[in-house]
Amino acid sequence: MEKSSANMKSCLQPLPKVLVSCRGLNGENNVLAVAYCGNCSYNPPMVMVGIVPTRYSYQLIKESCCFVVNLVDKSYQETFAYLGSHSKRDDDKLAAAKVRLADGKKVNAPILPDCPVNIECTIVDSIMTGSHEMFIGKIEYVHADAKLVDAEGNIDFSKINFL
Numbered sequence: 001m002e003k004s005s006a007n008m009k010s011c012l013q014p015l016p017k018v019l020v021s022c023r024g025l026n027g028e029n030n031v032l033a034v035a036y037c038g039n040c041s042y043n044p045p046m047v048m049v050g051i052v053p054t055r056y057s058y059q060l061i062k063e064s065c066c067f068v069v070n071l072v073d074k075s076y077q078e079t080f081a082y083l084g085s086h087s088k089r090d091d092d093k094l095a096a097a098k099v100r101l102a103d104g105k106k107v108n109a110p111i112l113p114d115c116p117v118n119i120e121c122t123i124v125d126s127i128m129t130g131s132h133e134m135f136i137g138k139i140e141y142v143h144a145d146a147k148l149v150d151a152e153g154n155i156d157f158s159k160i161n162f163l
């Protein structure tokens with residue numbers, strides 16, 4: 001197979017893309033689309049998300065030290081696209097996109113009940129890698145639609161129609 005040199009920027013395209021929800025200390029909620037997301041420890045269970053400091057959500061996440069990672073399925077595609085292309089700085093995007101929120105169980109950030117899995121995290125560390133600050137989140141609680149969870153508590157990811 002012949003190879004050619006390709007761009008280094010975004011040469012990994014991790015899936016699934018997620019929605020990260022957050023709440024500032026004044027109670028303001030926000031949600032943004034995030035592709036920079038992955039597991040980074042299973043003991044203790046931790047995930048990381050990468051947020052660009054110019055995002056409106058960035059300050060909310062910094063001050064509250066927590067966030068929720070929401071897995072998105074195809075039924076939420078339009079909402080995902082809206083939340084990833086509009087900033088709360090410019091308009092009340094949660095109202096415009098009719099996003100339903102519910103309180104987290106363990107952290108002071110909202111979950112998106114219309115998403116099949118919601119992962120509540122508290123920030124234990126972060127690293128400014130360059131364009132993004134990578135926030136390391138210790139998982140405090142995982143909500144999953146009941147039909148996805150087996151008797152041992154495992155999520156059957158094959159049942160989620162990911163974006």
Ligand SMILES: Cc1cc2nc3c(=O)[nH]c(=O)nc-3n(C[C@H](O)[C@H](O)[C@H](O)COP(=O)(O)O)c2cc1C
Nearest residue numbers: 032033034035036051052055056057084086087088
């Ligand atoms: C597919 C997709 C992936 C994205 N991934 C990220 C990401 O990993 N980190 C980030 O900071 N912004 C990412 N964005 C951009 C934000 O979601 C977008 O700038 C959003 O409007 C920010 O909202 P806010 O300013 O209300 O926080 C992504 C957008 C899309 C559409």
